[in-house]
Amino acid sequence: MNRQIVRLTYVALTLVGVLVVMTTYWQTWAAASLADRQDNAVKRVAEFSIDRGLIFSFEPRKRLARNVEREVDSKTLFFRRYPFGPLAAHVVGYSTVGRSRTGLERSLNDYLTASNANLSTLVDKALDELRGKPIRGNNVVTNLDLDAQAVALEELGTDCGAVVALDPRTGEVVVMASTPGFDPNLVERRYGEISSITADCTPAAPLLNRGSAGLYVPGSTFKVITASAALESGKYGPEAPFVDPGYCTVYGKRVNNFDTTRPYGAIDLTNALANSVNSVFCKIGLKLGAKRILDTAKRFGFYERPPLETPLDERLASGLYRNGQLYYPKLDSDVDAGRMAFGQERMLVTPLQMAMVAGTIGLGGKLMEPHVVDRIVAPGGKVIEQQRPRLIRRAVTKKTADAVADMMRLAVAQGTGTAAQIYGYSVGGKTGTGETGVPGANTTWFIAFAGKDDESPPELAIAVVLQNQSGTGGTTAAPIARAVMQAILQPTENP
């Protein structure tokens, strides 16, 4: 029987050996992917014993997220406090025991808990552990301008909407405001107060970052894309002549201008954009076809989630949506190109995307990668990560961009966007009014860029969206854009 017993010994040892191998697998190979899972309560609670990194605004430098220590069961735990409450809640997010994390608290969790793989962090962490001290996380400095952020929230007021402002030259996102907002300090214990928030829109969705994850009908702001596509095609120039009858015929049906009582008659492309004449863009759309316009939109970043430091699922791609799914038409005939050309037809966009469009036009066609985080700093002060301006791609030629920029400047100078004029600055903008067919339920837009003069690159690009409005983009969104731009460009005049 001894031969069998020896073999059985091998079997028994193999069984236990498999356990050693699998323990190794879970504790080394798979540990990182398990740690990243949202439902990993063990890791999440364990990380509360880490002196979590702070999150700062850029200007003025304030702590947007800090820690309070509490002794629980003879352990020192660090709980989050957000001194400014709702002010930057959507970007910063929250870190809680019961409701996990959102925003930068989630996407930068590795840095904030010092579990990123940078060598200096590993050394610091090991030293903290050896000393028996709590591990200290790395601090995050955002690009947010807290004063402008406050102005944006104040201007949005009780409306549902969002403001995104960025420096088109560097991609630095300085304002990302969304209403209705929430106080992240309430998430852990008084979540009921957040879920019971109501607003002028349903669902109120106070946790939703409308700036990057809110999808809206772009309305006439999309004409910026259509105009770019028209110029890029070579079929049209800025002075291309059109005749506006007040409507456009698509599939034998009339599609009216916003105001049908006053057809413009003879008009060129530049003035058509400045005055937002639907019929002209409808004709361009029919001529170019949907796919050529969509390809231009793609060059501006449509059909991909804009790169930003916030979590991936808190950013959505802009484009055509069908049944809640992003889709790209196989054939030109799958889409009503005429209506799409002036921003209807199931086209949905995010404010972040439209701010990128405005900035790219102002910057001569260069699409820069947006960043809401400026740098990540070790507890000792050493900079671990520093964001630098990065070109995503050239979206359109400089010639095209400059021509469209002139059209947008004309819109602010004497067209639909006059409410956004700022003394001493050259502002180019485009209004948008997405009609839903229900009175008082329009989605209104204003996108703009602003620079010292027509020649120098713009310092700022902005997108403002408002839900459920009875006015137009020019009367509702443009004044908000102006106020926020002023707060950023001329902070002293806006105490």
Add this chain to the structure above:
Amino acid sequence: MSARNRELFGLVVAGLIASVALASVTIARNAEVAASAAVWGALFLGLYVVAHVVVRRTVPYADAALLPLTAVLTAFGLASIYRLDPDDGGRQAVWVAVGVAVLAATLVWLRHDYRLLEGYRYLFGVAAVALLLLPSVPGLGERVNGVRLWVDVGPLQFQPGELAKIFLIVFLAGYLREKREVLAQGRLKDFGPLFVIWGAAMIVIVQTSDLGSALLNFGIFLAMLYVATGRALYVAAGIALFVGGAAVLYNALHHVQDRVTIWLHPWTDERVYCALNGELEFRQDCASYQLVKSLYSIANGGFGGTGLGQGTFASTDGTQLIPYLRTDFIFSAIAQELGLVGAAALLLVFMLFVVRGMRVALQAQDGFSKLAAAGLTFGFALQTFIIVGGVLRVVPLTGITLPFVSYGGTSIVANFLLLAGLLLISNRANALRT
């Protein structure tokens, strides 16, 4: 150094391990070394010195490593359980003391010739089946987590399955020794009892929904059958029968289906129907909650572990994150606090125990002793594999205990009986050789 002195030395080392482990738990709890840790360590060592003295008197030629290895395993268990709940740690310590007492009593009783048990083999066989079916007797059995494992006897609960395993091994050792030549010839009519045992395993699954226990007992049976006959074909046929039977039952028994689904797909990206609350939930929040949380616990340990007393098992408000931590999931608690280093060390101790046990089987002179030692040792290894493998997602998770480590009286006592068996067999083998 004589075998018994080596054993004593090993026990002192085990006592030191236990003291250091308990001391670090108290440091983590109270931020200071409590004198009680030294007292507990001394009591632990004292208990095993008593066992050692009994071994020295009754089975002087027995294997020197088995008792110290057992002491190390119980030290792992006691420290982890004490860390999770000091009251439970105290109770577990009492059970270890009871286990040592049972060990001592068994050794004293059977010190002259344990082979008298062979004469009662059919009694053991009947008792094993009866014990396995006991939890499904109405009024006696208690269903915990969809599985009938427990029996209430007055105020006490016990898990008859743990004892049934030992009884089954005694029966099989006697029966197979008697019939091994006949069985090796492969005549179909001799295989009646084989089918009876297969049927019993299936009935146990149906009656108690306890897949783990059925797998364990059937595995022991196949291993002993192979040792007795040397026919690998029988093992293959047995596995085929078991898998076939289990496949049929798979469609009939929801509980088994659930276990397999959880094993294959613990995480879902979409919400699925959750039987616990009747709503749509992610499976990781519902049916596979236990397994997933336990994996998170293991992963959180990483290579070096969080340190004893530093692990995360409860939320900041004190609610437990991982259920059944002291029993089924004790390994995931140890793996988190001691890391890969500690968990691998623990598994290494199990491996050493297996090697020593199988060595006893090799040294034994008679068929009954060889079969019994091999069966006991393989059962020990297979039980470790089933529960730790379940926790590690190697096999579907079934609730059985980790020998000598998990919290629970029946399990501790049954495993001390197993140890007693191995010590008796090795004593006889070594006594005959000298």
